[in-house]
Amino acid sequence: MLTNLRRALLLCLIFLAVLGLAYPLAGTGVSMLFFRHQAEGSFVSYGSDVVGSTLIGQRWPGPKWFQGRPDGYLLTNSQGQVVVSGTAQMGPRSKALERFVAQQAARLKSEGINHPTADLVTNSASLVDPDISQAGADAQVPAVAKANHLPQTVLYRLVRSQLHGRQLGFLGAPYIDVLDLNLALARLVRP
Amino acid sequence: MGYFWTLVALVAVLGLAWRYLGSYMEAVFAGRVRFLAWAERPLYWALGVDPGAEQSWSRYAGALIIFSGAAILITYTIQRVQGSLPFNPQHLGAVTPALSWNTAVSFATNTNWQNYAGETTMSYFSQMAALAVQQFVSAAVGIAVAVALVRGFARRNSPTIGNFWVDITRCIFYILLPISFLGGIIFVAQGAVQTLAGPETVHNLLDGATQVIARGPVAFMESIKQLGTNGGGYFNANGAHPFEDPTGLTNFLSYALVLSIPFSLTYTFGKIVGNLRQGLALLAAMVIIFGTWVGFSSYAESQPNPAVAAAHVVTQPAGNIEGKEVRFGPMPTTLYDIASTQTSTGSVSGANDSFNPMGGFGLITGMMLGEVTPGGVGSGLYTILLFAIVTVFIGGLMIGRTPEYLGKKVQAKEMKLAAFGVLVMPVTVLVLTGIAVSVHAGRAAIGNGGPHGFTEILYAYVSQTNNNGSAFAGLSGNTAFYNVTGGIAMLLGRFAIIVPSLALAGALATKGTVASNIGTFRTDTPLFVGLLIGVILIIGGLTFFPAVSLGPVVEQLSKGLF
Structure with a gap:
């Protein structure tokens, strides 16, 4: 009993050193050597300013910019605090969800987006989803084109150029990264 | 069509794992894999364990219980004093006693139920040295018990069933650690974060927004979280968070890792008892139930969400996207969550609460079958x-x-x-x-x-x-x-x-x-x-x-x- 207790505590401490410190620190070292950009959070710049991470959604004011999913505001304007990801979960027969969807559609309509897609009016799971569907981006083209005085065909082309297909041709779903799309838009508007 | 090929690729990967990982695990537990013997020897010496001496079932169980108790104690203590420990850039204070208890038990039992949000509760030290350590250790304990039970079937007139200390040590160093390290590299290459630097504040001059983005040593915890069928995520959003699971490829890697050891252990079982057909029979029962649930739930989630439909403002051609990530899509998300609920993993890549009623039925009933299809590691x-x-x-x-x-x-x-x-x-x-x-x-x-x-x-x-x-x-x-x-x-x-x-x-x-x-x-x-x-x-x-x-x-x- 006492021998086993001594063994158990000692082994726990050995595992703490090897699995809890050596393993993640070695992993961090390898990451910093070979994948520094990704390991630090996939941040991108516009000009000399860091504007965000392509993996974390932002709240873009419409209709001048393409908007992400309605949850994108969560990590925005958080007053210097880390905000918890993935919290608002509504059931498939929840009245609150019906109301939420109707409100989002009304808001988009007031900005000139008359035919939104489902991803534009629903929450994601992480609440920081950085992506929308191609149809969701196309639905915003008329409003964005008008606000920026650009021809619609140019914007449809821009959306197509930003489409990420399925990985290896079959994994996941096709998507458009909203930050990348808006950076491309910014380069068009103010070259 | 993409989903069809996803399933084909998954079957191919798991088939290879079944054959080769399964036989490798048998060799590890039989003591025939020895490339780390130089590290094992001093460890057994320090523990005062003779690796050749086996234990009766009651001694094996006694060692296991005392070891798990020590693991709970240390995991509890680290959370209680994390405020005074290093790797705490957010200056998070001690976790409350009730929550520390629940979390310590949760990680030491391979459950990873989380009554907290990782990014605002746990310091980097707690995540790495308390929680991720248990993700290795609890997985090894489960596998050791399974191997001990199989030895019981295989042996004749034997008073012993193996040595607990040797079984968990070999399991961790020969199986879990190398695969996790390789998996972690893929996660980080795809975009999962792995840094000891604190949260990053970003001012985007284009949209006028300010963001505080939580980071941490995530990628290498993600791989053992999945491989050990643990499921405890670094972030509150778990596998839905883009810093944990950034792409379709990491999503695939996640459920491939989750399923690989539980399915492969049926090969290990067949090999130890000397009759692969016996292992194949268990595998068949697991695959038939698992496949039925994947099909049923994928269909349910390819249907519109009733509450979204009730608002009459959008069509839902792709299925239920509420509470799901665009980059995965509804059906791969469902595959991930079914794999995770039927392996006692519990990681999520979508909001389970927002699954359609029959999709949610698929998730909960998969667990009610007792976690045997294929169930957790071991x-x-x-x-x-x-x-x-x-x-x-x-x-x-x-x-x-x-x-x-x-x-x-x-x-x-x-x-x-x-x-x-x-x-x-x-x-x-x-x-x-x-x-x-x-x-x-x-x-x-x-x-x-x-x-x-x-x-x-x-x-x-x-x-x-x-x-x-x-x-x-x-x-x-x-x-x-x-x-x-x-x-x-x-x-x-x-x-x-x-x-x-x-x-x-x-x-x-x-x-x-x-x-x-x-x-x-x-x-x-x-x-x-x-x-x-x-x-x-x-x-x-x-x-x-x-x-x-x-x-x-x-x-x-x-x-x-x-």
Whole structure:
């Protein structure tokens, strides 16, 4: 009993050193050597300013910019605090969800987006989803084109150029990264 | 079409894992893999363990319980003093006692139920040195128990079933650590973060927004979280968070890692008992049930979300995207969550609470079958072996013979242990759910009204007792009532099955084998597979049908919103 207790505590401490410190620190070292950009959070710049991470959604004011999913505001304007990801979960027969969807559609309509897609009016799971569907981006083209005085065909082309297909041709779903799309838009508007 | 090829690729990857990882694991536990012997020797010397000396089942179980107790104690202590420890850039203070208890038990039992949000509760040190360590260790304990039970079947007239200290050490250093390290590199290359620097504040001059973006040592925790069927995420959003699971490829890697060891252990089992067809029979039962659930739930989630549809503002051609990530899409998200609920992993890549009623039914019933299809690492194999014993017993009753399994006579003692192990989970779940819906402290935590609220409570206990740890969410579980009762559920669901399994291993190891003859009920045939599936479905169905009727079934059949 006492021998086993001594063994158990000692082994726990050995595992703490090897699995809890050596393993993640070695992993961090390898990451910093070979994948520094990704390991630090996939941040991108516009000009000399860091504007965000392509993996974390932002709240873009419409209709001048393409908007992400309605949850994108969560990590925005958080007053210097880390905000918890993935919290608002509504059931498939929840009245609150019906109301939420109707409100989002009304808001988009007031900005000139008359035919939104489902991803534009629903929450994601992480609440920081950085992506929308191609149809969701196309639905915003008329409003964005008008606000920026650009021809619609140019914007449809821009959306197509930003489409990420399925990985290896079959994994996941096709998507458009909203930050990348808006950076491309910014380069068009103010070259 | 993309989803079809995803399934084909998954079958191919798991087929290779079954054959090669399965046989590699057998070699590891037989002591034939020795490339790290230089590190093993001083470790056993420090522990005072003779690697050649084996233990009886009761000594094996005693070592296991004391080791798990020490693991809980250390995990608890680190959380309580994290404010004074290094790697804490957010200056997070001590975790409360009730939550530290629940979390320590949760990670040491391979459950990874999380009543906290990682990014605002746990320091980097706690995530790495308390939680991720247990993700290795608890997985190794589960696999060790499974291997010990299989040795019980394989051995004749043997008083011992292996050495606990050697089994977990070899499991971690030869199997879990190398695969996790390689997996972690893929995660980080795809975009998962791995840094010790604190949260990053970003001012985007284009949209005028300011963001504070949480980071941490995530990628290398992600790989062991999945490989060890743990499921405890770094972030609150778990596998839905782009810093944990950035792409379709990492999503695929996640469920491939989750499923690889549980399925492959059936090969290991077949090899140890010297008859691969026996392993193939267990694999067939697992695959048939798992495949049915994947198909059923994928279909359910390819349908529109009823509450979204009720707003009459959008069409939902792709299926239910509420609570799901665009880069994964509804059906791969469902595959991930089904893989995670049926392996006692509990990681999520979508919001389970927002699944369509029948999709949610798929998630909860997958766990109610006892986590055997294929179940958690090790726990899936030792639990399905208990079901296999019940199956040969029922088969024996039908033809009027003393039942045998793998040449071992199944007698009263073995039957009692197997039946006890099979019934622990449903009894614990139903009693605790009954208490929770009867007391105010239980009902106060519900997030959604109507039958969905009942499902939230039932799901919480099913998940914790099965050591799954996935959350339906909605339920606000960080209360004294849920922290304490949940801790009890997790301990019972883990050790009240492990101890009878080891006792069974001991009882079987001491027996001789009987030669099979024309009257023997063969356990490597489609007939046995069908009977085993029947037993799993009937035990799960009979015990949980009334409870499920009050939750997801009512919700599916009713018309309005709640």
